[in-house]
Amino acid sequence: MPTALATRAPSSVSVDVDPPLLQHYIDGEFVATAARFENRSPVTGQLIAAVCEAGPAEVDRAVAAARRALAGPWGEASVEDRAAILYRVAAGIEARFEAFVAAEVADTGRPVEQARRLDVARGVANFRAFADLIKTAPSELFESRGPDGATLLNYVSRKPLGVVGIISPWNLPLLLLTWKVAPALAMGNCVVAKPSEESPSSATLLAEVMRDAGVPPGVFNLVHGFGPGSAGEALTRHPDVAAITFTGESRTGSQIMKTVADGVKEISFELGGKNAAVVFADADFDAAVEGVRRSSFTNAGQVCLCSERVYVERPIFERFVAALKARTETMRLDYPDAPGVDMGPVISHKHRDKVLSYYRLAVAEGATVVTGGGTPLFNDIRDAGAFVQPTILTGLPDDARCVTEEIFGPVCHIAPFDSEQEVIGRVNDSAYGLAACVWTTDLSRAHRVSRRFHTGLVWVNTWFTRDLRTPFGGTKLSGLGREGGRHSLDFYSEITTICIRL
Ligand SMILES: NC(=O)c1ccc[n+]([C@@H]2O[C@H](COP(=O)([O-])OP(=O)(O)OC[C@H]3O[C@@H](n4cnc5c(N)ncnc54)[C@H](O)[C@@H]3O)[C@@H](O)[C@H]2O)c1
Numbered sequence: 166m167p168t169a170l171a172t173r174a175p176s177s178v179s180v181d182v183d184p185p186l187l188q189h190y191i192d193g194e195f196v197a198t199a200a201r202f203e204n205r206s207p208v209t210g211q212l213i214a215a216v217c218e219a220g221p222a223e224v225d226r227a228v229a230a231a232r233r234a235l236a237g238p239w240g241e242a243s244v245e246d247r248a249a250i251l252y253r254v255a256a257g258i259e260a261r262f263e264a265f266v267a268a269e270v271a272d273t274g275r276p277v278e279q280a281r282r283l284d285v286a287r288g289v290a291n292f293r294a295f296a297d298l299i300k301t302a303p304s305e306l307f308e309s310r311g312p313d314g315a316t317l318l319n320y321v322s323r324k325p326l327g328v329v330g331i332i333s334p335w336n337l338p339l340l341l342l343t344w345k346v347a348p349a350l351a352m353g354n355c356v357v358a359k360p361s362e363e364s365p366s367s368a369t370l371l372a373e374v375m376r377d378a379g380v381p382p383g384v385f386n387l388v389h390g391f392g393p394g395s396a397g398e399a400l401t402r403h404p405d406v407a408a409i410t411f412t413g414e415s416r417t418g419s420q421i422m423k424t425v426a427d428g429v430k431e432i433s434f435e436l437g438g439k440n441a442a443v444v445f446a447d448a449d450f451d452a453a454v455e456g457v458r459r460s461s462f463t464n465a466g467q468v469c470l471c472s473e474r475v476y477v478e479r480p481i482f483e484r485f486v487a488a489l490k491a492r493t494e495t496m497r498l499d500y501p502d503a504p505g506v507d508m509g510p511v512i513s514h515k516h517r518d519k520v521l522s523y524y525r526l527a528v529a530e531g532a533t534v535v536t537g538g539g540t541p542l543f544n545d546i547r548d549a550g551a552f553v554q555p556t557i558l559t560g561l562p563d564d565a566r567c568v569t570e571e572i573f574g575p576v577c578h579i580a581p582f583d584s585e586q587e588v589i590g591r592v593n594d595s596a597y598g599l600a601a602c603v604w605t606t607d608l609s610r611a612h613r614v615s616r617r618f619h620t621g622l623v624w625v626n627t628w629f630t631r632d633l634r635t636p637f638g639g640t641k642l643s644g645l646g647r648e649g650g651r652h653s654l655d656f657y658s659e660i661t662t663i664c665i666r667l
């Protein structure tokens with residue numbers, strides 16, 4: 166019988182206490198605090214670990230350590246030095262690849278295969294990508310003539326921002342934490358990272374790798390805790406934190422924006438979405454069915470890029486709904502290491518209840534539940550987990566709450582459309598603007614509609630394929646700014662333009 170994988174305790178965890186204790190990492194040391202909270206398996210509800218909770222005092226210690234590190238050798242490190250350390254961090258994650266897989270799986274209950282292929286693989290890739298980037302990123306220099314005819318050299322000098330606060334969510338814990346830590350360190354900053362309270366394990370392991378890779382004390386600091394009234398809020402309020410890079414819910418982003426406003430801190434936000442998938446009648450039908458199944462149900466729908474809105478051109482609408490229903494009903498919900506598992510639980514009972522409340526709301530709003538709409542029954546310990554059924558809805562109006570609000574679970578609503586003009590208008594009629602995906606074999610149409618979507622990202626005949634050199638982010642309630650490639654270099658550095666008269 167497959168079982169929920171237990172996390173092999175990293176040495177940063179005090180295993181001499183029961184349950185294991187996850188600690189903060191401040192100034193190169195693992196630090197325990199008396200305030201603690203529980204970390205439970207979403208597969209079985211069993212206790213995985215106790216986690217130390219940081220408050221303003223610990224955040225202040227971490228920020229002070231970061232400032233000291235900036236004033237030390239790290240502040241003078243060359244691009245080559247920083248790249249070498251980032252390559253060592255990438256190698257360190259690789260050397261403990263399976264421990265990171267076990268940590269991600271323990272916290273989130275996701276299929277082991279996904280944790281390997283996506284989460285941990287991207288943890289390694291993120292550090293390598295930004296190490297590569299700083300070694301090849303060009304500088305800017307413009308030569309001009311002054312009013313007196315003298316030659317003027319105008320060039321750009323980049324310096325670190327200083328201490329960067331990183332606040333990350335639980336849905337892709339290691340991927341999203343390292344997506345911010347890597348470029349922040351690459352540009353010479355020091356960081357204080359606060360992972361989600363729902364997914365502390367891989368971040369704690371990352372701190373070990375940082376230490377073992379020779380990242381100087383104070384350069385990378387980790388504090389565990391919650392948002393309001395806890396480590397998260399303390400980090401956003403700290404006067405010596407120069408910038409906050411945040412990934413999470415839109416309403417949390419709004420709250421953080423208000424908190425940092427008085428200090429006019431730099432902010433980069435990657436927020437919520439209510440993404441659309443558009444399937445034209447000329448699409449490769451089987452590819453579109455499988456593509457929409459992936460974009461709706463990957464990670465139990467807990468990816469900011471997932472398609473919760475699906476629009477299908479009317480001539481194939483009924484056939485598409487039937488085919489997606491049939492494909493969805495073959496999906497296996499199971500333990501993370503079960504052979505052929507397709508989907509695990511959502512992150513917590515609290516989130517499960519939120520998703521189920523939307524399933525009930527959909528019915529109340531008049532939806533047809535094509536498949537799913539509830540929870541699976543295992544008749545074993547998994548019934549104490551947070552599993553919900555992958556669900557397909559039809560029949561709702563575009564202004565229904567289930568079609569406008571982010572649910573962040575394994576659910577999509579499918580509606581027919583009759584013209585390109587109509588579907589573009591419906592896709593754009595959203596408070597969010599993160600991602601869209603389009604299925605069509607007419608590539609002129611693909612270019613045409615993609616350029617008219619009010620989103621930061623569009624995939625055509627694919628989904629969630631990533632080139633880390635490209636800008637990533639959303640518009641409207643989906644975020645502020647872009648990260649990725651040189652866009653990360655721009656956000657994580659302070660730019661000075663220098664003009665020299667020759
Ligand atoms: N755009 C993207 O790239 C992207 C990526 C992943 C997730 N997301 C979004 O994240 C959400 C799911 O993640 P979540 O539930 O962890 O989001 P969340 O906003 O509840 O929490 C995110 C992080 O912020 C912290 N936090 C909460 N309130 C805070 C406050 N007032 N001050 C400081 N920190 C605070 C939390 O402790 C957590 O670490 C979804 O909306 C999803 O769309 C977006």
Ligand SMILES: O=C/C=C/C=C(\O)C(=O)O
Pocket residue numbers: 336337341344467468469470631637
């Ligand atoms: O849940 C949201 C996923 C975000 C993914 C990235 O930020 C990325 O692929 O770099």
